[in-house]
Amino acid sequence: MSDLVPGLRAATNQPPALVGHNVVTADLALTEALVRHGSADLVDDLAPLGAEAGTAEAREHGMLANKHHPELTPYDRFGHRIDEVEFHPSWHWLMERAVGHGLQAAPWEQQEAGAPHAHLRRAAGFFAWSQTEPGHGCPISMTYAAVPALRADEAIAKEWAPLLAARSYDPGVRARSTKTGALAGMGMTEKQGGSDVRANLTSARPTAEDGWYALHGHKWFTSAPMNDVFLVLAQAEGGMTCFLVPRVLDDGTRNRIDVVRLKDKLGNRSNASSELELDGTLAQRLGDEGRGVRTIIEMVAATRLDCVLGSAALMRHALAEASWHVAHRSAFGGLLVDKPLMQNVVADLAVESEAATALAMRLASAVDRPDDPHEVALRRIALPLAKFWVCKRTPAMVAEALECLGGNGYVEESGLPLMFRESPLNSIWEGSGNVNALDVLRALGREPEVLQAWITEVGAARGGDSRLDRAVDDTLALLGDSGTLESGARRLAGQMAACLQGSLLVRFAPAEVADAFCGSRLGTTYGGTFGMLTSGSLRDVVERATPAS
Missing domain, CATH: 2.40.110.20 (Butyryl-CoA Dehydrogenase, subunit A; domain 2)
Incomplete structure (x- = not known):
């Protein structure tokens, strides 16, 4: 039978394994x-x-x-x-x-x-x-x-x-x-x-x-x-x-x-x-x-930072596997990466990953400056914000990356099922979503300097994108409604975190990344489903995120 069908045992149209790349320098x-x-x-x-x-x-x-x-x-x-x-x-x-x-x-x-x-x-x-x-x-x-x-x-x-x-x-x-x-x-x-x-x-x-x-x-x-x-x-x-x-x-x-x-x-x-x-x-x-809780609180803060880093790492790893796959897999007459809708999905995943990475590294840099009042105050408010937001975003993001590989992504050998099982962990460890959202309210109520630190940080991008400016103003307005602060703590934490991410991307990321983020995450009815970007150069975003051969 193999003589009648040459190459019957050979696998074609399969991407090579994503190995031999540098996880640091390729990012x-x-x-x-x-x-x-x-x-x-x-x-x-x-x-x-x-x-x-x-x-x-x-x-x-x-x-x-x-x-x-x-x-x-x-x-x-x-x-x-x-x-x-x-x-x-x-x-x-x-x-x-x-x-x-x-x-x-x-x-x-x-x-x-x-x-x-x-x-x-x-x-x-x-x-x-x-x-x-x-x-x-x-x-x-x-x-x-x-x-x-x-x-x-x-x-x-x-x-x-x-x-x-x-x-x-x-x-x-x-x-x-x-x-x-x-x-x-x-x-x-x-x-x-x-x-x-x-x-x-x-x-x-x-x-x-x-x-x-x-x-x-x-x-x-x-x-x-x-x-x-x-x-x-x-x-x-x-x-x-x-x-x-x-x-x-x-x-x-x-x-x-x-x-x-x-x-x-x-x-x-x-x-x-x-x-x-x-x-x-x-x-x-x-x-x-x-004084036990006060003694151990710095340990909790450090592990919360690692929850953010760990979730951002899962995002990046899942993105790398997805972008690598679509760059090498053909369907319906061409590479998947050239299909406009797939391009939209992977670009959206890339924006999510870059926003998480930018915020995680910004928080880590604050630990290096323990004598700077702004950095100390920013770390106090931004850690529970990032812990809430980045960790909550991870399961949906990893699931979408898995789907980019289709059935291959559902198979253990791909590594994506392991990542998907891991994806909810950091949202639970060191305080669930509610615990961190309420910690944001606690910090705002007891330490007025933390709000000023957040305003200063997001204000550094003022005028860079009108959508970000409006989102910051809308977020500050939420703080004035004391009657719904606790029940709306998740909404407040999510908006404050997204504004921090938007500020970093507007200031430091390529224009197409910042544009896609602000157009989809700030002041819109964006429901969290990936692949719904309406602005930005999607191909450039995808190419930026794909590991080099």
Whole structure:
């Protein structure tokens, strides 16, 4: 039969695999933001990371880490309680490189040493490397976020921060003194409270050793239970307090941390999320009793930034796969990319991705300027805005990118189903949409400087596009209606975030990108369905977003 039909076994009209490209240098929205907020040296510095992220090897490790899920071993063969989680070698391959590239806590020490753009560099690296596989970004993110909270106690920070910042991936349940690098986790939520951490029931009782407590309770979500140290909230006599819980005590004995089970999740399956039982678990107090939420709030802010970065990375990865596919796939007499309607869809996806990238990098640059009042105030209001908006936009955007590949996109081998399962996560982690929208209202009500920071930031583009100007005015008008502020918090947060994105694109993006964004996202009846652009040079937008061959 094969002699009668030449090439029967050959596949034709299939795009080549998207490998061998540089995830950093091929992303113009990213590189331009790095130069804008930092310098061209940052692009050069991150180029090796981008090259490795775009390899076939990295793609394969990402798929394997999700195919072979972590497994919990509560007891060893002799019946001793060990509570260890085993990961596939591909997880360790990804983790080793993430740590080696300094994507965990390294920026904090670099900043103290005088590096001017340490957090921007790290954010761009995290954004790019997350496109290999998103799940392992969780322990990397928590380790990055732990350092600001540790600074509530200088002695504790001195013990742990250097290990968390070390570029050495050293897994294993061992004492701190024997390790060349460490990772941090977090246990805030409990089954009866969720986001309402003030409802936590875990108790903390002082021990005979100064500053040490015994914890008793149940933690509902603790990711990466194999990490070396955890920040945990518990009720002490003085109220809700933050504690540092080491996996192994200084004398080498294992702390009493019982892993009840691993969560069976929709996505993020390479990462082990667990329930923990604390029964006499030893912990050091971090900060004063009753000040736990205030102590840990900087950790929450840092992980919220990583939620934005992670969602923007999913957008960019999905866009790259979609634009690459349509540039190489033919249908109905020509390449898909040349079909006007497909061009409209991919251009719309590209605009969404660029807006998310621009906002994420702007927020990261603010972390590099902790002494600038405008940057501090902008970060306070823009983080929950971006966390709400970018993370909410991601599932629809990834779904549309998947559809560009048709049936091929629905098959696991394409990688798009993994991205789609991952896409709702960041909207839930570190506060759902409602929590972040209400946090925007809280900031506006208690800290008047944050509104001025938002006005200053969006005002920098005043006169650049009349649609943006009207959208800013309409958003400010919403603030005057105090009777509907809470019920309309999502609408307000979405408009404020879109105005921030529009301001950045009007000032810094190519005219066709800014025009398409302002024409579709600001002051219109745009319903969120992609492929409904009515302005802008669509081909130019698509070409800008498509990875180079």
